[in-house]
Amino acid sequence: MTSPEESALLARYHYLRGLVNTVSNKRLDALEDFQSLYKTDAEIFPSQMVKSLVASLSEAERLQGDKRPDIKSLISRHIDESECVFKLSSSVKTSRGVGKIAMTQRRLFLLTDGRPGYVEVAQYRDLEEVKVFSAPFLLLRIPSLKLRVHGRKEAFEANLKTETELWNLMVKEMWAGRIVADRHKDPQYMQQALTNALLMDAVAVDVLLYTPGQLWVSVSGGKMMVFDASSWSLIQTCQVGNAKLNCMLGVDKDQVWVGSEDCVIYIISIVSMVCNRQLTEHRAEVTGLALDTDKISHKVAYSCSAEGTIIVWDVSTLQVKKQFRLSCDRLLSVHSCSKTLWCCSRDSVME
Structure with missing residues (x-):
């Protein structure tokens, strides 16, 4: 012993x-x-x-x-398995060092660059003030986020640059949700605040798609969020590559096609919310998708890429039926209407 x-x-x-x-x-x-x-x-x-x-x-x-x-x-x-990071900033300068700010359903913390671990910025219930202010830098004034936390003398400041206003709104929403949830002793208010904050984040993204009962939202870096269209609650998140997503298309009742900057069309199952196929025939970023609704018995889909290529797909077999190229300055989108394919580029509309 x-x-x-x-x-x-x-x-x-x-x-x-x-x-x-x-x-x-x-x-x-x-x-x-x-x-x-x-x-x-x-x-x-x-x-x-x-x-x-x-x-x-x-x-x-x-x-x-x-x-x-x-x-x-x-x-x-x-580690609390129920806690999840819902938004992560790029590496920014803060009053507590350089690092990435993370937002969970309970708090904000800073993942410091070059050092292990994290620094807790604030629990939402401890916030006293959230505001945007202009921080002086040489001859410029840069928009930054300032947080005052109960029990701390020094305010937390973060130079979030172009994302400052978005973070300001999201943190204020989470702060308000925490106050109301504590007042009514109902965690559902916090869940609603999180949903609202995620929707704020989604407003800044490039593509939205409505399928019956669901809203599909693409977030930067290939992240997809799916919301219940009646309650606006978050159903699922999934990762579709790592590049910016340019376009989405609902195909039949069980698929969503997603065109990406990485030249790939990702096919997601609506049932499983999982990407189960990839179409890789394009050689430039995919900018548009369209479905031919006139051909009921044999549906075809159209995809276009920035350098002018248009591919016609057999939806049932996912095989290429036809491929051609237009001479234009950046092809932006395609639309099928009354057996006519309309193509929109930066400088013209073609039929």
Whole structure:
């Protein structure tokens, strides 16, 4: 049996080795040391540091950690599986360092560049002020976001550039939702606030598509969000490549076709919300999609790409029926009407 003196010495050893592994970016080894420390002396267990370590784990490290029972139990104890990042900014300059601001359903936090872990910016219920202000930079004044948090003297400031106003609206919506949810003791208000904030984010995207009962929204970087059209609640999110999405088309009752800047047409099942096919015949970004509704027995779809190529698709077999190219300055869209295909480019409309 270990004596109290030996236990104290062992605890210090695990603590110090955990610190060394942390600064050496050996996150899994550090977590293993802190798990041993937790078993030896829970009173000096650095819970905040462990939370930061867990939050900074890469996907590969998390998978490795799942194979090590002690680390897996530590990870599960210090991360809330119900919390999800719904919006992540680009890397921006803030009053607490350079990093990416993340928005979850409960709080805002900063993922600092070049350092493991995160810095909590604010829980929504602790916010006292959210506003846009102009920060001086040389001879310019740059729009920035300022947050005042209860119990903190210094305000949090972030130079979000062109996204400042969007973040201002989204954070205010989440703040208001938290206040109303606490007042009425009903978490449903928070869920509604999150939906509203996501819709605000969606307003800035390029493509919306309505299918019976659902609203499909493309977000930057190939992310798709699907909302229930009656309640505006978020049903599903899915990833469709990593490029900007330019156009969407509902095909039959079970498919959505999505044209992307990466030259691919992604086909998503409405039932499973999963991309199960890709059409890769285009050699430039796909800019338009259309369906020929006059041919009931044998539907065809049209797709166009920026350099002028138009492809005619057999919807049932997904085979190319015909392909031709127009001479124009950036082909933007195609529309099928009364057995005529209308093509819109930057400088003309062609029939």
